[in-house]
Structure formats: structure tokens, C-alpha cells
Amino acid sequence: MAGKRLRLPLVFTRSCVAELKEQLGVCSRSVFGVEPSQMSFLFFLMYAAAAGGLLALLESSPGCAQEFKIKGGTQQLSECLAQRVGWKNVRLGSAVTAIWQDAEWARVMTTDDTFLCRAVIVTCAPHLAAKIQYQPALPSMREFLTQNMPVGHMMKFILTYQTAFWKEKGFSGEIVAGSSTDCPFCVTFDATSPRGNPALVGFISGQQATLWSTREAGERRAAVLSSLVKYLGPEAASCIHYEEKDWAKEEFSGGCPVSVMAPGLLTFYHPSLRKPCGRIHWAGTETATLWCGYMSGAVQAGQRAALEVLAEVSHVVLTPEEQESLIQGQTLHRPPKPTALSALLKRLSRKSVLIPALTIGAALLLVRKRDVLVKIQTYVGAF
Amino acid sequence: MAGKRLRLPLVFTRSCVAELKEQLGVCSRSVFGVEPSQMSFLFFLMYAAAAGGLLALLESSPGCAQEFKIKGGTQQLSECLAQRVGWKNVRLGSAVTAIWQDAEWARVMTTDDTFLCRAVIVTCAPHLAAKIQYQPALPSMREFLTQNMPVGHMMKFILTYQTAFWKEKGFSGEIVAGSSTDCPFCVTFDATSPRGNPALVGFISGQQATLWSTREAGERRAAVLSSLVKYLGPEAASCIHYEEKDWAKEEFSGGCPVSVMAPGLLTFYHPSLRKPCGRIHWAGTETATLWCGYMSGAVQAGQRAALEVLAEVSHVVLTPEEQESLIQGQTLHRPPKPTALSALLKRLSRKSVLIPALTIGAALLLVRKRDVLVKIQTYVGAF
Known part of the structure; x- marks a missing residue:
């Protein structure tokens, strides 16, 4: 060619x-x-x-x-992890405000506390990591990276019904909608639980999220229901519960589902995505190379950052068997x-x-x- | 059409x-x-x-x-302003870490101090304003704006010579260079002072700045001189002084000359650029509508923010004459x-x-x- x-x-x-x-x-x-x-x-x-x-x-x-849902919700993952490391080692409601480094230590500061550490793994999304004060300042390449990795804007809603009427009608419950002024959502899925509690879950996303997030909750609910009626029939109007969530309004999320890279970024600044800055190591799903943006990616990134720290702090090197097992776990398992x-x-x-x-x-x-x-x-x- | x-x-x-x-x-x-x-x-x-x-x-x-240079340097603008408001009212080396608001006051916090204010005008670039902790959190529209307004990357160098040899040769000293691996800079200008101290000023910018900022200063200097020799002749090699500056490495600049908007931003999030968030008002040249990105823009934005605050805090309304005078001052003076x-x-x-x-x-x-x-x-x- x-x-x-x-x-x-x-x-x-x-x-x-x-x-x-x-x-x-x-x-x-x-x-x-x-x-x-x-x-x-x-x-x-x-x-x-x-x-x-x-x-x-x-x-x-x-x-x-x-493919997978977790029975009881994904929050259990964090809870199980906390149990393993011991709840006494987990601080909730203690946002990191600053990380200072010198030749000996990294000092991680929250509003109330200071922690002395040999190494720090930052797992939050780049736009949130950018809010931490660093001393000395991070390299400019890293700064430009975080300035060019905005997070998406997605609102989720869950509608609960008496019956999964869409299934009775032969519909899957999955609706893929283009951008329009009438229909707020871009996609819905069936969310009926294994016990049979009928529900639909949907997402208002991108430009639509920007427009609809500034309106009253009632107006948004009405627009969602009216669009569902158009696609699934009049039964869609009579939901028994409507729940919604806008992560962009959560201070420590600021958006969802994932940070994207702005045009021109991957060829310029991507080496800074995973490169440690002194005692600071970067994890989080954005830094994964397999299933970037997903839970699997978060696990892979966590393993990689943990290995970096082990090698640096404790000079631990994996045995060939351990390496093999890790690589196996990180392979795309099924096409x-x-x-x-x-x-x-x-x-x-x-x-x-x-x-x-x-x-x-x-x-x-x-x-x-x-x-x-x-x-x-x-x-x-x-x- | x-x-x-x-x-x-x-x-x-x-x-x-x-x-x-x-x-x-x-x-x-x-x-x-x-x-x-x-x-x-x-x-x-x-x-x-x-x-x-x-x-x-x-x-x-x-x-x-x-068009203009300021004899003695532009830093004098800040110094004259400080004299007018009184040096005792200016705090240097006191970066704002947090701004909290309630029904009565805004609390502006630095590492050492807290200031109670009726209104706050934030004039720093969006990517720096994003590093301040806000309580309550800023509206998500504003957060998305700051995530999508990266600052440019530009390094400046000034070369001083015994004589303005380029002028003697009939050159203006202005070189406009395309992107190449050989020549680091994109543009140079004659910077001969009114007293006749001969100098050339130039900029390494964009992708070139990213590549060259990671190299040794000596290597950069050699590449600049070698390119100048190509354009202006062998005399370019014998400069008596080489000075350079990379604002991307300054913690409270993080880049230069101006914040740009990422694709898709102007049609989505621009209303948040100037919209006050409670007691916080936004100024800085990025928020100007005339000469956005320049000193004139900074003045216009400052006047606009000051008027917002005057109207809100003191209920001051300008007289028709004052309004007219302000509008006159903000008109593009000469095409x-x-x-x-x-x-x-x-x-x-x-x-x-x-x-x-x-x-x-x-x-x-x-x-x-x-x-x-x-x-x-x-x-x-x-x-």
C-alpha cells in the first residue's frame, strides 16, 4: 500500500x-x-x-x-478488600490534599492527618489527582497529561416496574437512541434481577447529560418516561420507582465512566501516564493496558503499581511461577x-x-x- | 447559499x-x-x-x-498596581489552597492564613483554578470546563549579541519555521532594545517544546544556535548571552502563553467560563471577549468582574457617563x-x-x- x-x-x-x-x-x-x-x-x-x-x-x-453483574452490587469489592487489609488501615472521608516528597519520605496530607510513606500509589482519575498539591511540583509532562484527560459525563437511571412488561412483549429492553432533543438517554438495558425484580437501567450521556443535568429532576423523569413509552408502549409510564445518579455532582468523582484523552494527547504525553514521579506511583483503570477503563483494568493497574513499589521499596522480585501466574491473569480470557x-x-x-x-x-x-x-x-x- | x-x-x-x-x-x-x-x-x-x-x-x-513593548518590562504593571492598592494589601508566596462559601462569607485559605471575604475574584488560568479545593464543590459544568482548557507549552529564549548583524545583512530578525526535527523554534523576532542592545527573541512551542524541554539546556542552546546559523549566517553562533525560560516548569504557571479550548468545548461548556459560582467571580484573560489571551483582555476581564462584585456587594450602578467611558476603553481601538x-x-x-x-x-x-x-x-x- x-x-x-x-x-x-x-x-x-x-x-x-x-x-x-x-x-x-x-x-x-x-x-x-x-x-x-x-x-x-x-x-x-x-x-x-x-x-x-x-x-x-x-x-x-x-x-x-x-458480561457480569455482581450479586449485591460492586461496592462489595471495596468492602471485601477493606476486610482483607483490615478496616483499621482504611481511612474514609479523608481526602488527600497534598503529597510532599524528600530524599527519605513521602508525606501524604489530609485535612487532619499526615502519613509518612516510603511509596505512594495514587489510584484516582487524572483530573482528581491534579487537584492534589505536590511538592516538588510534578514534571510538566505529567501536568500536561492531566490537563488533557477530561472525564466523561454520564447520568444513570433505574426504573422499577411491577412486571417486566417489555419481555412479555418480546422486547429485550435494550434501546440504542441517537442524539435528539426529545429523548434524553442514549442507551437502556434490561436490569431484571435474578429473583425477578423487573427493572430497566439507562444512561443520559455526553452532550445530552450536559443539557439535562441542569434541569429539574421531575422534568428529567418525565422526559425519560415519555421516551420509554414511545419505544416500549404505554406500560412504561407506570413505573413504581425512579432512581437516578449524576456522578458529575459528586466532588470525588466529578464525572463518569472514564477519563478520555483529548486529540493529540496519545502521541505527545502518554509516556507520563504510568511513569512514577519519585515516590509516587500511578494506578487506576486509566493506566491499564488491558480493559482500560473497566474493573479488570483497575486490577491490572493495581498489580503493576504494586510490583513497582515492591521492587523499589523491598527489592522483591517475583519467581518465574509468580510472573507466569500474573501474566495469565492479565490475558484477555475469552474473545x-x-x-x-x-x-x-x-x-x-x-x-x-x-x-x-x-x-x-x-x-x-x-x-x-x-x-x-x-x-x-x-x-x-x-x- | x-x-x-x-x-x-x-x-x-x-x-x-x-x-x-x-x-x-x-x-x-x-x-x-x-x-x-x-x-x-x-x-x-x-x-x-x-x-x-x-x-x-x-x-x-x-x-x-x-505592537507594544513596555520599557523596563511588563512586571512594572503588577508593581504599579501593588503600589496603588498598597503593598500591605498584597500577599506574595501565599498560594490559595481552598475557598469555602456559606450564606454569609467566602473563606479564602492559604497554607498559613484564612481571609473572610464578601466576594472573591479568581484571576488565575482555569487549570490552576482547578487545583483549589472548593466547598461546596463547583457546579459540574464549571468542572468540565476546567478539565477541557489545557494551557499551551512554549519556551522563550533571548540571545544577546555584540551587534545586530542580521540588520546589517538586511534581515528583520523574524524567522517563521515549520515543524522539523532540526530546528527547535517556531518563530524568532528582533528584540534590539531602544538603547541599541542587540538581541533576538524566539519561541520553542507545542510538540517541539514537549520534545526539547526534556533535554539538557546545553543541547537546546546548541540546536537553537545551529538553526540560527542556517537562517542568518555564521555570526549567529557567537552570541554573548543565552537565556531561556520554560513556564511549564513553574508550579504557578504550568505552561504558557494561554489556555485553549479543547474540541467540542465552546458549544457545550463555555457559559461556565464567566458565570459566577456563588461568591466566586472569574476573571483572567481567558474570560475576556476582546483580546482574549492578552494583557488588554486581562484588563477587560478585571473590569467586568469588578463591576459584578460592585453590583452585588455594594449595589453600585455606574452612571451613563461611566458606562460610556468603559465601553470606549474596551473597543478595539485601531484596525x-x-x-x-x-x-x-x-x-x-x-x-x-x-x-x-x-x-x-x-x-x-x-x-x-x-x-x-x-x-x-x-x-x-x-x-
Whole structure:
């Protein structure tokens, strides 16, 4: 392909551009909580590659991002971890305000306390880590990184019903909606519990979240219900409970579900994402190389940061068996099954142009900038 | 033009795209310290409009951004202001760490002190304002704004010589260089003082700043001198002094010359740029509507914030004469003279495609998205 351009029939490009833009919007809102214009396309490709492909991000079938739910809620993960390390070693309500370092120690300060540490692992999202005062100041490369990694904006709502009427009607409960002024949400899923408590869960995301988050809760509820009625029928109006959450309004979240990279970032500043700054090591799902942005990524990043600290502080080196076991645990365990594609295409109905269009979009990028592929491989394989 | 597309001859688009990209790069590096890919093009247009046009940003002729120097340095502005308000009312070395608000007061905290205020005007750049702890937390719209307004990266160097040899050779001393691995700087100017001390001033900017800031000072100096020799002759090597500054390494600057808006920001979050958050009012040149990013903009923004506070705290309303005087002071005083264009074209030599290409680029954007023009007008006219 050297020196040649990939040419597409004009009729294809004309008819597909508008549809592709719409699909990319749905995709970036559902996965990242941002509009496509706000995010580096190279980051989008890296993020998908870190999950084993775009399908894996969108699907709830085996091996995909939405495969598992945790019975009783994911908060149990933190609670179980706290039990293992001992609740007495966990401080709640003690936000870190400053981290000072010298030749001997790192001093971690909260409003009330100071902790002396040999090493510090910061796991919060880059935009929150940027709020901590560092002395000495962090390298400017790291500062530019945090200035260019905004978090998405996504609101979640859960509607509880007497019966899962959508299932009785033959609907899955999954609705994928494009950007419009009428319908606030971009996606909904069936959330019926194993015991059969019928519920729908949905997300208001990106530009829609920005617009709707400033309105009254009642107005938002009414708009969600009215759109659901349009898609699922009049029974949707009679929910028995409506619950919603806007993480952007939580001081120590500031948004969700994940930090994205702004255009131009991955090729400039990404080396600072995982590079320790003195005694400070960086973890958190944003720093993962597999399932970046997900819980699996958070675990991988935590293991990597822990190894860095062990090697530095205690000069601990893993045995070959331990290394092997770690690598095994960090491998993408199952690729999405072939049936996933057909299921997606079926569900997306007229939106089935998504996959080929994205593939062509990526191909075009790769043909025009062949070094991009090398960069993605380097980035994903960096750990 | 409704419903029609502006069509350009294919030969024009083919031959100009590469040149246009190069010119946009030079322009965005010189003015903003970032690569074009890192910045919203709508913001670029807004910023140019706020200065009365693109020429006004690039020129040093009357009415343009580079028209004036202040004899003795611009630090005198701060010193004169401090004298007027009284040095005893100025605290140096007391960075604000937190601002708490309640129904009665705002509490502004530094490491050592707490100040009770009726109103607070924050004038630092958005990425620095984001480091202050706010209680209650700022609205999420404001948080998203600060996450999406990174500051540029620009290093400045000043070379002093025995004689202004470039002038003797008939050169102006102004060099505009495209992105390359050899030449670190993007632009240099003659900086000969009124007393005749010969000097050249230059800037390493954007991606180049990122690459060169991590290297040794000696290596940077050698690369700058070697490039100057290429452009101005062997005399460039024998400078008597080399001075440089990287604001990205200053904790309370974090970069320069100005914060830019990431793609997608102006249409989503810009209302939060100037909107007070309780007792906190926002000033600083980033919030200006005329000469945004420059000292004039800082003055305009300061006046606007002061008026907000006066109206709220003291219920002071300006007389019609005072209003008129303020508006007069905030008008773009002189448009660039017609000779400026010819001077620019002459200086840019083969780079003369910049102006028509930018005009066409903007025209294409406006024809395809006609609401953009309305948005720019609304944004610039918002004050």
C-alpha cells in the first residue's frame, strides 16, 4: 500500500458519512460519556484494542464488557478488600490534599492527618489527582497529561416496574437512541434481577447529560418516561420507582465512566501516564493496558503499581511461577463469540452500518497514517 | 447559499491541503503554544475574532498583538498596581489552597492564613483554578470546563549579541519555521532594545517544546544556535548571552502563553467560563471577549468582574457617563492598517497561502455549519 491511497466509491462515502457520524456518536456516548469531537480517535482505537475489539466494549455476551453483574452490587469489592487489609488501615472521608516528597519520605496530607510513606500509589482519575498539591511540583509532562484527560459525563437511571412488561412483549429492553432533543438517554438495558425484580437501567450521556443535568429532576423523569413509552408502549409510564445518579455532582468523582484523552494527547504525553514521579506511583483503570477503563483494568493497574513499589521499596522480585501466574491473569480470557456480531447487528437493526463503517474509518486512518498502527501496538504492548 | 455546497477546484484543494496544514501548525504554535489537533477550530476563530482578525494576532504593526513593548518590562504593571492598592494589601508566596462559601462569607485559605471575604475574584488560568479545593464543590459544568482548557507549552529564549548583524545583512530578525526535527523554534523576532542592545527573541512551542524541554539546556542552546546559523549566517553562533525560560516548569504557571479550548468545548461548556459560582467571580484573560489571551483582555476581564462584585456587594450602578467611558476603553481601538497585509505576505514569502487558505477554511466551515457564525457572534458579543 506504500504511497497509494485507499479509494472508496463516491456513492459509499456520500451515503455513509452522516450515518457513520451518528453511529460514532452513539458509540462514544455509550462507552465514554463524551461526544466524538471531544476525544482522540487514536485513543478510541487504543481503548477498543485494550478490550480485544470494539464489539467487546458494546456487548453483554461472554468475554465482553457487560458480561457480569455482581450479586449485591460492586461496592462489595471495596468492602471485601477493606476486610482483607483490615478496616483499621482504611481511612474514609479523608481526602488527600497534598503529597510532599524528600530524599527519605513521602508525606501524604489530609485535612487532619499526615502519613509518612516510603511509596505512594495514587489510584484516582487524572483530573482528581491534579487537584492534589505536590511538592516538588510534578514534571510538566505529567501536568500536561492531566490537563488533557477530561472525564466523561454520564447520568444513570433505574426504573422499577411491577412486571417486566417489555419481555412479555418480546422486547429485550435494550434501546440504542441517537442524539435528539426529545429523548434524553442514549442507551437502556434490561436490569431484571435474578429473583425477578423487573427493572430497566439507562444512561443520559455526553452532550445530552450536559443539557439535562441542569434541569429539574421531575422534568428529567418525565422526559425519560415519555421516551420509554414511545419505544416500549404505554406500560412504561407506570413505573413504581425512579432512581437516578449524576456522578458529575459528586466532588470525588466529578464525572463518569472514564477519563478520555483529548486529540493529540496519545502521541505527545502518554509516556507520563504510568511513569512514577519519585515516590509516587500511578494506578487506576486509566493506566491499564488491558480493559482500560473497566474493573479488570483497575486490577491490572493495581498489580503493576504494586510490583513497582515492591521492587523499589523491598527489592522483591517475583519467581518465574509468580510472573507466569500474573501474566495469565492479565490475558484477555475469552474473545467475543462469533454469535455476538449477529446479535449486535440484529439489535442495532438499521444501525448495522456501524461495524463496517468503523472498520473502514480505522482502515482509512491506518492507510493514511501507517505509523498509527505501530503506535497502538506499542501503546497496548507497553506493559 | 442555503442547501448548496461550496465547491473548490480539485487542483486547489490537492495542492493546498499540505501547505494549509503546515501554516495552521505555525500559526497555532506561535499564538497558542499547541498543535492544531489539540484545539477547537471554533475556539481558534473566536480567539481571532476577539482580536479583530487573524492578522492582528500575528502582526507587530499598529493595532496588533505585538505592537507594544513596555520599557523596563511588563512586571512594572503588577508593581504599579501593588503600589496603588498598597503593598500591605498584597500577599506574595501565599498560594490559595481552598475557598469555602456559606450564606454569609467566602473563606479564602492559604497554607498559613484564612481571609473572610464578601466576594472573591479568581484571576488565575482555569487549570490552576482547578487545583483549589472548593466547598461546596463547583457546579459540574464549571468542572468540565476546567478539565477541557489545557494551557499551551512554549519556551522563550533571548540571545544577546555584540551587534545586530542580521540588520546589517538586511534581515528583520523574524524567522517563521515549520515543524522539523532540526530546528527547535517556531518563530524568532528582533528584540534590539531602544538603547541599541542587540538581541533576538524566539519561541520553542507545542510538540517541539514537549520534545526539547526534556533535554539538557546545553543541547537546546546548541540546536537553537545551529538553526540560527542556517537562517542568518555564521555570526549567529557567537552570541554573548543565552537565556531561556520554560513556564511549564513553574508550579504557578504550568505552561504558557494561554489556555485553549479543547474540541467540542465552546458549544457545550463555555457559559461556565464567566458565570459566577456563588461568591466566586472569574476573571483572567481567558474570560475576556476582546483580546482574549492578552494583557488588554486581562484588563477587560478585571473590569467586568469588578463591576459584578460592585453590583452585588455594594449595589453600585455606574452612571451613563461611566458606562460610556468603559465601553470606549474596551473597543478595539485601531484596525490593522492595510500595509500590514503586504508586510505579512512579504515576510511569509512562500507562505503567502496562509491568509486565503485560512479564509477559505473558515468559509467552508461556515457554509457547512452556518450556525457556527451565529455562535461566534453570540460568544464574542456576550459581554
